[in-house]
Amino acid sequence: MSGHAFSPEERAAVYRAIAERRDMRHFAGGEVPADTLARLLEAAHAAPSVGLMQPWRFIRITRPDLRAAIAALVEQERQRTAEALGERRDEFMRLKVEGIGQCAELLVVSLMDGREGHLFGRRTLPEMDLASVACAVQNLWLAARAEGLGMGWVSLFDPGALAELLGAPSGARPVAILCLGPVEAFYPAPMLALEGWTEPRPLDELLSENQWNC
Numbered sequence: 773m774s775g776h777a778f779s780p781e782e783r784a785a786v787y788r789a790i791a792e793r794r795d796m797r798h799f800a801g802g803e804v805p806a807d808t809l810a811r812l813l814e815a816a817h818a819a820p821s822v823g824l825m826q827p828w829r830f831i832r833i834t835r836p837d838l839r840a841a842i843a844a845l846v847e848q849e850r851q852r853t854a855e856a857l858g859e860r861r862d863e864f865m866r867l868k869v870e871g872i873g874q875c876a877e878l879l880v881v882s883l884m885d886g887r888e889g890h891l892f893g894r895r896t897l898p899e900m901d902l903a904s905v906a907c908a909v910q911n912l913w914l915a916a917r918a919e920g921l922g923m924g925w926v927s928l929f930d931p932g933a934l935a936e937l938l939g940a941p942s943g944a945r946p947v948a949i950l951c952l953g954p955v956e957a958f959y960p961a962p963m964l965a966l967e968g969w970t971e972p973r974p975l976d977e978l979l980s981e982n983q984w985n986c
């Protein structure tokens with residue numbers, strides 16, 4: 773064991789947060805105390821980022837009319853996704869895919885504008901900006917679970933329409949609508965698995981050595 777390791781209890785807490793984090797779509801209203809929200813946003817902001825570009829921008833939605841407009845955008849895309857799914861349309865429409873109406877806090881996470889000025893680590897892989905934003909969202913997700921709060925990542929929306937709604941500068945690209953807040957209970961497993969939409973695959977099927985064998 774490395775001398776730098778956390779104590780057994782601390783390690784267990786980290787692995788517990790990872791194992792028990794769930795994408796939540798059912799929320800119990802209520803509120804997120806201001807100091808808790810500040811801690812969560814600091815956790816997100818502590819994420820690694822390519823070239824330390826910190827490409828994330830967080831927009832807290834507090835206006836009810838804006839929340840309603842965002843919900844309408846998501847509903848529009850939910851219908852379009854259903855049509856695109858063809859024979860799985862009805863099955864998809866029965867799934868709950870967001871909790872925008874019930875969550876205590878609504879956040880939009882966007883890629884910043886002017887990303888083309890950042891080349892370090894992105895010359896061949898420009899999408900590393902998005903990977904960095906995903907790291908920030910995962911930090912927030914895990915910290916929220918540790919705080920006893922649920923979070924759901926909603927990506928069913930037209931990014932251009934959401935950018936316009938939020939007055940984002942040209943080149944910025946919203947990539948996540950985050951529903952955050954108290955929940956009655958955390959799902960014991962991914963909801964899409966519980967609902968029979970898909971089966972998660974075990975790690976050993978996705979892991980190989982030296983040569984691609986997955």
Ligand SMILES: Cc1cc2nc3c(=O)[nH]c(=O)nc-3n(C[C@H](O)[C@H](O)[C@H](O)COP(=O)(O)O)c2cc1C
Nearest residue numbers: 793794795868869870925926927928961962963964
């Ligand atoms: C980038 C990303 C986008 C997602 N978008 C949606 C979404 O729009 N609606 C939804 O219901 N779930 C969404 N999810 C949640 C996934 O369905 C969920 O993470 C997956 O089923 C595994 O469940 P778990 O997070 O509870 O382990 C998204 C997850 C990620 C990582």
